[in-house]
Amino acid sequence: MDEGRASRTAIATAYFRAHHYGHANPKIFEDSLAGALLRVQEREGLEKFFLERLATLNPGLAGSCADRATLVGHALRGLVVVLARARYTEDRLAEAIRDGVLQYVVIGAGLDTFALRRPDLQDRLRIIEIDHPATQASKRLRIGDAGLTLPPNLHFAPADLEKESIAEVLSRAPYDPAQPAFFSWLGVTMYLTEDAIGATLRSLRSTAAAGSQLVFDYLDRAVLAPENQSATRSSIFETVRRIGESMIFGFDPSALGAELAAQGFRLLESLGPEDLEKLYFAGRADGLRPTGSAHLARVAVA
Numbered sequence: 080m081d082e083g084r085a086s087r088t089a090i091a092t093a094y095f096r097a098h099h100y101g102h103a104n105p106k107i108f109e110d111s112l113a114g115a116l117l118r119v120q121e122r123e124g125l126e127k128f129f130l131e132r133l134a135t136l137n138p139g140l141a142g143s144c145a146d147r148a149t150l151v152g153h154a155l156r157g158l159v160v161v162l163a164r165a166r167y168t169e170d171r172l173a174e175a176i177r178d179g180v181l182q183y184v185v186i187g188a189g190l191d192t193f194a195l196r197r198p199d200l201q202d203r204l205r206i207i208e209i210d211h212p213a214t215q216a217s218k219r220l221r222i223g224d225a226g227l228t229l230p231p232n233l234h235f236a237p238a239d240l241e242k243e244s245i246a247e248v249l250s251r252a253p254y255d256p257a258q259p260a261f262f263s264w265l266g267v268t269m270y271l272t273e274d275a276i277g278a279t280l281r282s283l284r285s286t287a288a289a290g291s292q293l294v295f296d297y298l299d300r301a302v303l304a305p306e307n308q309s310a311t312r313s314s315i316f317e318t319v320r321r322i323g324e325s326m327i328f329g330f331d332p333s334a335l336g337a338e339l340a341a342q343g344f345r346l347l348e349s350l351g352p353e354d355l356e357k358l359y360f361a362g363r364a365d366g367l368r369p370t371g372s373a374h375l376a377r378v379a380v381a
């Protein structure tokens with residue numbers, strides 16, 4: 080990503096959560112604060128961008144008399160994993176907290192608002208957000224500008240994870256390696272090299288106590304092959320490449336368990352598009368459903 084500026088994919092995913100919160104019913108995921116962290120010009124720029132994208136990919140729909148919010152909602156459908164991964168993570172995190180987990184580490188947090196939305200957990204859960212310094216500095220400003228207060232249980236750990244390991248970053252954060260933790264790593268694996276993925280998993284393994292869990296989303300490696308690119312998918316890939324956050328990595332879902340076992344993790348749950356559809360999207364009248372590339376994994380430190 081661009082060294083000097085906040086991640087633009089983090090802004091885009093927050094925009095999607097805000098749009099979904101404002102316009103979709105029923106809601107897959109309720110992010111009541113994502114909108115507050117976005118600048119007016121970002122909202123306007125992204126709305127324009129998604130409407131133009133719809134006009135290219137589906138001119139018939141773009142020219143229909145549907146209102147703007149509905150049209151933007153259609154254009155955002157290719158990113159629907161953003162909602163499913165956030166919902167799944169917070170559902171599993173709630174279970175982990177019930178089981179006594181006291182620390183939550185959000186790797187590549189972007190404009191995640193969990194800590195801001197859950198003042199009820201201030202006395203029970205330490206939340207450590209690790210992110211690129213530029214994205215994190217921008218988030219701090221946005222929180223202040225929105226008139227929101229930083230919760231005392233939220234700790235920022237700025238780091239460039241291409242230069243520093245998770246274990247190094249956590250060693251200077253209020254993180255207790257002797258206690259199990261819940262880790263999320265959402266919207267990040269697809270942007271890393273295979274080496275960086277392996278290094279992150281090894282480092283996490285070295286600092287996470289037994290009983291810790293990690294949730295992450297990933298691309299099915301097959302969709303990266305040029306012959307498997309649909310028009311929608313190649314338009315997403317091209318857009319993120321142009322803003323300097325190219326999607327380059329995917330796992331093979333059928334080999335994931337063995338690959339993770341080799342790194343010291345036990346695959347607890349692996350969800351593909353059909354599983355996610357059954358879990359969160361069944362019976363929707365608006366046709367919102369996961370795309371073929373949406374995959375989530377939940378693993379335990381073995």
Ligand SMILES: C[S@@+](CC[C@H](N)C(=O)[O-])C[C@H]1O[C@@H](n2cnc3c(N)ncnc32)[C@H](O)[C@@H]1O
Pocket residue numbers: 080085086088089092093186187188189190191209210211212214238239240241264265266267270
């Ligand atoms: C697509 S965003 C995902 C944000 C959030 N997890 C979500 O689901 O909306 C990718 C995140 O990874 C972070 N990131 C990318 N490269 C990084 C690096 N080298 N070191 C630390 N964070 C990085 C970005 O700053 C951004 O917050």
